[in-house]
Amino acid sequence: MPNTTIRHTVKKARNALSKAQQQRAAMQLALRVGRHPAFRKSHTLSLYLASKGEINLQPLIRLAIKQGKRCYLPVLHGPKLKFLEYKKTTKLIKNRFGLQEPSLSEEIRASQLDLILCPLVAFDNKGNRLGMGGGYYDRTLGQLKKRRKKVIWGVAHELQRQAGIVTYWWDIKLDGIFTDKRVTTPH
Numbered sequence: 591m592p593n594t595t596i597r598h599t600v601k602k603a604r605n606a607l608s609k610a611q612q613q614r615a616a617m618q619l620a621l622r623v624g625r626h627p628a629f630r631k632s633h634t635l636s637l638y639l640a641s642k643g644e645i646n647l648q649p650l651i652r653l654a655i656k657q658g659k660r661c662y663l664p665v666l667h668g669p670k671l672k673f674l675e676y677k678k679t680t681k682l683i684k685n686r687f688g689l690q691e692p693s694l695s696e697e698i699r700a701s702q703l704d705l706i707l708c709p710l711v712a713f714d715n716k717g718n719r720l721g722m723g724g725g726y727y728d729r730t731l732g733q734l735k736k737r738r739k740k741v742i743w744g745v746a747h748e749l750q751r752q753a754g755i756v757t758y759w760w761d762i763k764l765d766g767i768f769t770d771k772r773v774t775t776p777h
């Protein structure tokens with residue numbers, strides 16, 4: 591399927607999930623990520639605040655903060671993202687897409703993050719990611735040098751899995767995917 595068709599179809603399916611289904615998925619994701627070594631070993635991690643049917647990371651954020659981990663959120667900065675700390679007291683403002691982001695808090699360089707949980711629209715078993723089409727994660731994470739450790743993971747509802755995604759030279763590869771149902775590493 592062409593990527594535009596995938597984007598359209600998956601967004602529609604994701605938006606159709608009920609509140610109860612969304613809550614259950616968010617809890618299951620938090621449990622699954624919470625017991626994974628990539629999360630357990632992490633001290634600094636970036637997440638996102640869900641919008642329009644994206645899997646909600648709030649239960650996971652609460653768990654991470656309770657365990658003393660430092661949580662960061664993406665903030666639009668020109669063509670790229672910055673990562674700013676997110677705490678209970680952090681003031682949020684809406685960016686031009688209507689997404690909430692920290693207005694003023696401590697910044698961390700992407701290379702200092704132990705775990706980066708990326709939002710996405712669709713993914714496949716090879717670790718390919720299709721996002722909202724802004725190219726923000728690609729531009730920001732494409733520059734990470736020597737990716738020895740598995741830091742970049744996608745998070746999604748299981749229904750966002752596709753048989754294959756058409757990719758381009760700028761697309762970053764995911765080191766793994768967490769869904770409400772499974773953990774997958776590229777194969």
Ligand SMILES: Nc1nc2c(c(=O)[nH]1)N(C=O)[C@@H](CNc1ccc(C(=O)N[C@@H](CCC(=O)O)C(=O)O)cc1)CN2
Nearest residue numbers: 601638639640641664687689709721722723724726727
């Ligand atoms: N929750 C969340 N935060 C995120 C991202 C994301 O995908 N999800 N991003 C990941 O890169 C960045 C923002 N990227 C975006 C890129 C494009 C559009 C966009 O085109 N929005 C359309 C509506 C699309 C729709 O309704 O599905 C618009 O506002 O017109 C939005 C965000 C940073 N923060």
Ligand SMILES: Nc1ncnc2c1ncn2[C@@H]1O[C@H](COP(=O)(O)OP(=O)(O)OP(=O)(O)O)[C@@H](O)[C@H]1O
Nearest residue numbers: 719720721722723724725726727728729732760761
């Ligand atoms: N590293 C890069 N260098 C130059 N241009 C880039 C780079 N990464 C992405 N782009 C541009 O961004 C546009 C959007 O890319 P793409 O459709 O892959 O975004 P996405 O991964 O879906 O979005 P997002 O990461 O914001 O969720 C592309 O048309 C491409 O021209």
